Amino acid sequence: MKLRTGEYFIQEVFRSLKRNNWMSFASISTVAVSLFVLGVFLLLVMNMNRLAATLESQVQISVYLQDDLKKADREGLQKDITNMQGIETVKYVSRDEAKSRLSERLGDQKYLLDALGDKNPLPDSFELTVVHPDMVETAAKAIEHMNGVESAKYGQDVVEHLFDITRLMRIFGVALMVLLAGATIFIISNTIRLTVFARRREIAIMKYVGATDWFIRWPFLMEGVVLGFAGGIIAAVALRSFYAAMAAKIYNTLAFFPLMPQYPFMNYVTVAIILSGMVIGAIGSTISLKRFLKV
Amino acid sequence: MIHMRNVCKTYDTGAVALDHVNLDIEKGEFVFIVGASGAGKSTFIKMLFREELPSSGKLVVDGHDVVGMAREEIPYLRRGLGVIFQDYRLLPDKTVFENVAFAMQVIEAPRRIMQRSVNAVLDVVGLRDKYRSFPSQLSGGEQQRVAIARAIVNDPSIVIADEPTGNLDPETSWDIMDIFQRINKAGTTIVMATHDRNIVDAMKKRVIAIEDGRIVRDEQRGGYGYEA
Secondary structure, rough: OHHHHHHHHHHHHHHHHHHHHOHHHHHHHHHHHHHHHHHHHHHHHHHHHHHHHHHHHHEEEEEEEEEOOOOHHHHHHHHHHOOOOOOEEEEEEOOOHHHHHHHHHHHHHHHHHHHHHOOOOOOOOEEEEEEEHHHHHHHHHHHHHHOOOEEEOOHHHHHHHHHHHHHHHHHHHHHHHOOOOHHHHHHHHHHHHHHHHHOHHHHHHHHHHHHEEEEHHHHHHHHHHHHHHHHHHHHHHHHHHHHHHHHHHHHOOOOOOOOOOOOHHHHHHHHHHHHHHHHHHHHHHOOOOHHHHOO | OEEEEEEEEOOOOEEEEEEEEEEOOOOOEEEEEEOOOOOOOHHHHHOOOOOOOOOOOEEEEEEEEEOOOOHHHHHHHHEEEEOOOOOOHHHHHHHHHHHHHHHHOOOOOHHHHHHHHHHHHHHHOOOOOOOOOOOHHOOHHHHHHHHHHHHHHOOOOOOEEEEOOOOOHHHHHHHHHHHHHHHHOOOEEEEOOOOOHOOOHHOOOEEEEOOOOOOEEOOOOOOOOOOO
């Protein structure tokens, strides 16, 4: 494409954006709102995935021992568990250690333990990690039936639930994406149709004097892409500030929450959102050109 | 320049517009196409710049095989042709100069020759001093002259005119014909469909008469020939 031709195309694009100012505004807004909603969903799903994965990797089995267990039995039990298939590590946690850990975890609310005085309601326990998260359930069930074991607990059900929720959200997100993308494409193709209509005389003359199909199509295609691009920028900017605000809030209340860090993650999201806008714009104008621009 | 062999055109409705037309128009000729409305004149003209496609037969225009050509080649056929219509078809929001330059712009002609070429053709049609006017400020004859300037600015080998004087009074029509004659003298082939008996009779050019989709008469230095 010659430089001057590019100049002409850009001129044409801005002329018709101005000419169809209300439709252009509606298109850009629709793209922006749709992409923003999609972006929020993307952020939610990705963060829930991350949370589930983090929890999953941290899953361990806590084996609580009966209070009256003798040291020798306890050591035998530890050996048996260590020899089980799929068990990676076994760590003995005495009831004293458990109490000091609890007081550490309570932090500012440590005084709650004062009420107990010297008493310690916590049992001795083993902390097990497994080779693979899948093995948690079977291992826990087997251990629970061993002599000297009070109970074996693990966080697997929480993780499962989280994965269920993210799976649902992903399906919902895809459905929403299809719907919103469809609506956006429709609006953009309508805007381009108006432009085609407004320029039908010019198009006819261009054909008679021998302009190529692509020379005629380019300005329309570019107009769609520009609309999508503008909407994408707005959505991306809004999404960035939204995520920054949410992140600040979450860090304030749930400091340990494994949130996706803003950088570089949000840069990828920004690029993806803007590119999606442009692709949606291109699709919208292509549909209109196919239907209304008989060249 | 233009060669037709057994060209037929049947529309989807079943109407036969052209029926086995054979014809040769050579370089530098000036040809009138005459015939009643609905005789097939318009179809004939539209085929030359491939607005319509023959149903069968062979049609070569300016070296292009119109029937067999790929879609992508159509613009290049049209760059060798200058097309003029009864209703001028100017862009109302562009000046005279811009209307003519537009034809160069959209085929990506070099900018440095644009100014010169546009001025030259505006000289040919006698509108150099009105280059900044808008079509609405011009008379019908002047508008048609702008359209002619636009048709010839890319230096076509054939000018195709469909009833170019149809909307003009006799005196203005003669101005237009005068321009056509000058363009023709410079070597450009001219094919003009018309209803204007006086013009055809006075110009003594080749006349091709079409009736019911067939060529019923083809004579050099002919006349309109109908009692209408």
